[in-house]
Amino acid sequence: MADRWAKDIEAKQGLLGDSQIDDYLDNIGQRLAKVSQRPGLKYSFKAIKSFDRPGIAAFTVGGGRIYVLISFLRDVPSEAALAFTIGHEIGHNAGYHLPLQMQRRMFLDKIVSEVALLAGRIGESDWEKLVREYSDKASYLLLLEFSREDEKEADLLGVGNAFDAGWDPTAALLWTRTGSRTIMQVIDDLNKQHPSPEESYQYLSQEIKTLDKKKGLINTSQEFMQMKQRLKELSSFTRSK
DSSP states (O other), X not given: OHHHHHHHHHHHHOBOOOHHXXXXXXXXXXXXXXXXXXXXXXXXXXEESOOSSTTOOEEEEETTEEEEEHHHHHHOOOHHHHHHHHHHHHHHHHTTHXXXXXXXXXXXXXXXXXXXXXXXXXXXXXXXXXXXXXXXXSOHHHHTOOOHHHHHHHHHHHHHHHHXXXXXXXXXXXXXXXXXXXXHTTOHHXXXXXXXXXXXXXXXXXXXXXXXXOSSOBSXXXXXXXHXXXXXXXXXXXXXX
Protein backbone atom coordinates (compact mmCIF):
# COMPACT_ATOMS: atom_id res chain seq x y z
CA MET A 1 0.00 0.00 0.00
CA ALA A 2 2.89 2.36 0.75
CA ASP A 3 4.13 1.76 -2.82
CA ARG A 4 0.75 2.83 -4.22
CA TRP A 5 0.61 5.97 -2.10
CA ALA A 6 4.20 6.86 -2.94
CA LYS A 7 3.55 6.59 -6.69
CA ASP A 8 0.33 8.59 -6.35
CA ILE A 9 1.91 11.36 -4.32
CA GLU A 10 4.93 11.64 -6.60
CA ALA A 11 2.69 11.83 -9.67
CA LYS A 12 0.30 14.41 -8.20
CA GLN A 13 2.69 16.64 -6.26
CA GLY A 14 5.88 16.28 -8.29
CA LEU A 15 9.40 15.49 -7.17
CA LEU A 16 12.12 18.11 -7.35
CA GLY A 17 14.31 15.56 -9.11
CA ASP A 18 17.63 17.29 -8.42
CA SER A 19 20.38 14.78 -7.70
CA GLN A 20 22.46 17.15 -5.55
CA ILE A 21 19.60 17.89 -3.18
CA ASP A 22 18.27 14.34 -3.16
CA ASP A 23 21.75 12.98 -2.40
CA TYR A 24 22.11 15.47 0.43
CA LEU A 25 18.74 14.49 1.93
CA ASP A 26 19.58 10.82 1.56
CA ASN A 27 22.89 11.32 3.38
CA ILE A 28 21.14 13.05 6.28
CA GLY A 29 18.35 10.49 6.34
CA GLN A 30 20.54 7.40 6.20
CA ARG A 31 22.70 8.69 9.06
CA LEU A 32 19.56 9.10 11.14
CA ALA A 33 18.13 5.76 10.04
CA LYS A 34 21.25 3.89 11.20
CA VAL A 35 20.70 5.02 14.80
CA SER A 36 16.91 4.66 14.68
CA GLN A 37 14.79 1.96 16.27
CA ARG A 38 14.23 0.34 12.84
CA PRO A 39 17.63 0.50 11.12
CA GLY A 40 16.82 -2.51 8.94
CA LEU A 41 13.97 -0.77 7.10
CA LYS A 42 14.80 0.42 3.60
CA TYR A 43 14.42 4.22 3.73
CA SER A 44 14.21 6.73 0.92
CA PHE A 45 14.30 10.52 1.20
CA LYS A 46 13.10 12.79 -1.58
CA ALA A 47 12.39 16.49 -2.06
CA ILE A 48 8.82 17.13 -3.20
CA LYS A 49 7.47 20.26 -4.84
CA SER A 50 4.19 20.77 -3.02
CA PHE A 51 1.57 19.17 -0.82
CA ASP A 52 -2.14 19.50 -0.15
CA ARG A 53 -1.81 20.45 3.52
CA PRO A 54 -0.46 23.86 4.58
CA GLY A 55 2.24 23.92 7.23
CA ILE A 56 3.64 20.47 6.48
CA ALA A 57 7.44 20.37 6.49
CA ALA A 58 7.92 16.68 5.78
CA PHE A 59 5.80 13.53 5.84
CA THR A 60 5.91 9.77 5.41
CA VAL A 61 3.57 7.35 3.67
CA GLY A 62 5.12 4.43 5.53
CA GLY A 63 7.50 1.76 4.34
CA GLY A 64 10.43 4.09 5.01
CA ARG A 65 9.34 6.54 2.29
CA ILE A 66 9.90 10.08 3.51
CA TYR A 67 9.29 13.30 1.62
CA VAL A 68 10.61 16.78 2.45
CA LEU A 69 8.91 19.86 1.01
CA ILE A 70 10.96 22.34 -0.99
CA SER A 71 9.28 25.20 0.86
CA PHE A 72 10.60 23.78 4.12
CA LEU A 73 14.10 23.32 2.72
CA ARG A 74 14.10 27.01 1.77
CA ASP A 75 13.00 28.12 5.24
CA VAL A 76 14.68 25.67 7.62
CA PRO A 77 17.29 27.64 9.62
CA SER A 78 19.86 24.92 10.29
CA GLU A 79 20.90 21.42 9.39
CA ALA A 80 20.16 20.34 12.94
CA ALA A 81 16.54 21.46 12.55
CA LEU A 82 16.36 19.57 9.26
CA ALA A 83 17.79 16.46 10.94
CA PHE A 84 15.20 16.68 13.72
CA THR A 85 12.37 17.01 11.20
CA ILE A 86 13.53 14.02 9.14
CA GLY A 87 14.17 12.12 12.37
CA HIS A 88 10.58 12.81 13.37
CA GLU A 89 9.32 11.11 10.19
CA ILE A 90 11.70 8.19 10.74
CA GLY A 91 10.17 8.01 14.22
CA HIS A 92 6.72 7.48 12.68
CA ASN A 93 8.15 4.52 10.77
CA ALA A 94 10.03 3.18 13.77
CA GLY A 95 6.89 3.42 15.90
CA TYR A 96 4.73 1.63 13.30
CA HIS A 97 2.39 4.61 13.48
CA LEU A 98 0.97 4.29 9.97
CA PRO A 99 -0.30 0.69 10.40
CA LEU A 100 -1.74 1.68 13.77
CA GLN A 101 -3.44 4.69 12.24
CA MET A 102 -4.89 2.49 9.51
CA GLN A 103 -6.43 0.31 12.19
CA ARG A 104 -7.87 3.35 13.94
CA ARG A 105 -9.33 4.69 10.71
CA MET A 106 -10.96 1.38 9.90
CA PHE A 107 -12.99 1.76 13.06
CA LEU A 108 -13.30 5.51 13.54
CA ASP A 109 -14.45 6.10 9.97
CA LYS A 110 -16.99 3.31 10.33
CA ILE A 111 -15.38 1.24 7.62
CA VAL A 112 -16.12 -1.90 9.59
CA SER A 113 -19.84 -1.06 9.69
CA GLU A 114 -19.80 -0.45 5.94
CA VAL A 115 -18.24 -3.85 5.37
CA ALA A 116 -20.71 -5.50 7.74
CA LEU A 117 -23.66 -4.04 5.86
CA LEU A 118 -22.38 -5.25 2.52
CA ALA A 119 -20.73 -8.53 3.47
CA GLY A 120 -23.92 -10.57 3.32
CA ARG A 121 -24.88 -9.31 -0.13
CA ILE A 122 -21.67 -9.41 -2.16
CA GLY A 123 -19.60 -12.13 -3.80
CA GLU A 124 -15.90 -12.82 -3.45
CA SER A 125 -14.85 -10.64 -6.41
CA ASP A 126 -16.95 -7.77 -5.08
CA TRP A 127 -15.35 -8.25 -1.66
CA GLU A 128 -11.90 -7.81 -3.20
CA LYS A 129 -13.13 -4.67 -4.94
CA LEU A 130 -14.42 -3.33 -1.64
CA VAL A 131 -11.02 -3.86 -0.03
CA ARG A 132 -9.36 -1.96 -2.87
CA GLU A 133 -11.86 0.87 -2.49
CA TYR A 134 -11.09 1.03 1.21
CA SER A 135 -7.41 1.30 0.37
CA ASP A 136 -8.21 4.41 -1.64
CA LYS A 137 -10.58 5.78 0.99
CA ALA A 138 -7.95 5.43 3.71
CA SER A 139 -5.74 7.76 1.69
CA TYR A 140 -2.43 9.16 2.80
CA LEU A 141 -4.12 12.52 3.51
CA LEU A 142 -6.19 10.92 6.25
CA LEU A 143 -3.43 8.70 7.55
CA LEU A 144 -1.07 11.63 7.98
CA GLU A 145 -3.20 12.74 10.91
CA PHE A 146 -1.41 10.68 13.52
CA SER A 147 -2.61 10.77 17.12
CA ARG A 148 -1.12 13.18 19.63
CA GLU A 149 0.62 10.24 21.29
CA ASP A 150 2.16 9.21 17.96
CA GLU A 151 3.35 12.76 17.30
CA LYS A 152 4.89 13.03 20.73
CA GLU A 153 6.68 9.70 20.34
CA ALA A 154 7.95 10.73 16.90
CA ASP A 155 9.23 14.02 18.35
CA LEU A 156 11.09 12.22 21.13
CA LEU A 157 12.53 9.63 18.76
CA GLY A 158 13.49 12.38 16.33
CA VAL A 159 15.40 14.43 18.87
CA GLY A 160 17.13 11.34 20.27
CA ASN A 161 18.13 10.08 16.84
CA ALA A 162 19.40 13.50 15.78
CA PHE A 163 21.55 13.62 18.92
CA ASP A 164 22.86 10.07 18.42
CA ALA A 165 23.74 10.89 14.81
CA GLY A 166 25.71 13.97 15.89
CA TRP A 167 23.36 16.93 15.53
CA ASP A 168 22.56 19.56 18.15
CA PRO A 169 19.19 18.57 19.68
CA THR A 170 18.43 22.08 20.92
CA ALA A 171 17.50 22.94 17.32
CA ALA A 172 14.34 20.92 17.96
CA LEU A 173 13.32 23.39 20.66
CA LEU A 174 13.74 26.33 18.31
CA TRP A 175 11.74 24.56 15.64
CA THR A 176 8.80 23.83 17.94
CA ARG A 177 8.45 27.57 18.54
CA THR A 178 9.22 29.01 15.11
CA GLY A 179 8.67 26.22 12.60
CA SER A 180 6.02 23.95 11.21
CA ARG A 181 4.25 23.31 14.52
CA THR A 182 3.50 27.04 14.89
CA ILE A 183 2.11 27.25 11.36
CA MET A 184 -0.07 24.22 12.04
CA GLN A 185 -1.86 26.04 14.83
CA VAL A 186 -4.01 27.81 12.25
CA ILE A 187 -5.12 24.47 10.79
CA ASP A 188 -7.94 23.37 13.07
CA ASP A 189 -8.08 19.73 12.08
CA LEU A 190 -4.32 19.26 12.25
CA ASN A 191 -4.04 21.20 15.50
CA LYS A 192 -6.26 18.61 17.16
CA GLN A 193 -3.78 15.90 16.23
CA HIS A 194 -0.51 17.67 17.05
CA PRO A 195 0.79 18.73 20.45
CA SER A 196 0.87 22.49 20.83
CA PRO A 197 4.23 24.24 20.48
CA GLU A 198 4.21 24.80 24.24
CA GLU A 199 3.64 21.11 24.93
CA SER A 200 6.33 20.08 22.47
CA TYR A 201 8.79 22.55 23.94
CA GLN A 202 8.16 21.24 27.43
CA TYR A 203 8.59 17.53 26.78
CA LEU A 204 11.50 18.03 24.36
CA SER A 205 13.26 20.21 26.94
CA GLN A 206 12.90 17.42 29.49
CA GLU A 207 14.15 14.82 27.01
CA ILE A 208 17.21 16.88 26.05
CA LYS A 209 18.16 17.18 29.72
CA THR A 210 18.45 13.38 29.87
CA LEU A 211 20.92 13.21 26.98
CA ASP A 212 24.62 12.85 27.68
CA LYS A 213 26.93 15.78 27.12
CA LYS A 214 28.65 15.55 23.77
CA LYS A 215 31.17 17.85 22.09
CA GLY A 216 31.19 18.75 18.41
CA LEU A 217 27.47 18.54 17.81
CA ILE A 218 26.47 19.85 14.39
CA ASN A 219 24.22 22.86 13.98
CA THR A 220 24.85 23.50 10.32
CA SER A 221 27.39 22.47 7.70
CA GLN A 222 28.95 23.46 4.41
CA GLU A 223 26.78 20.85 2.68
CA PHE A 224 23.68 22.48 4.17
CA MET A 225 24.69 25.86 2.79
CA GLN A 226 25.41 24.29 -0.60
CA MET A 227 21.92 22.78 -0.57
CA LYS A 228 20.44 26.21 0.13
CA GLN A 229 22.47 27.74 -2.71
CA ARG A 230 21.36 25.00 -5.07
CA LEU A 231 17.71 25.73 -4.25
CA LYS A 232 18.26 29.38 -5.07
CA GLU A 233 19.82 28.44 -8.39
CA LEU A 234 16.92 26.17 -9.25
CA SER A 235 14.41 28.86 -8.25
CA SER A 236 16.14 31.45 -10.42
CA PHE A 237 16.23 29.03 -13.35
CA THR A 238 12.51 28.31 -12.97
CA ARG A 239 11.60 32.02 -12.90
CA SER A 240 13.70 32.74 -15.97
CA LYS A 241 11.95 30.09 -18.09
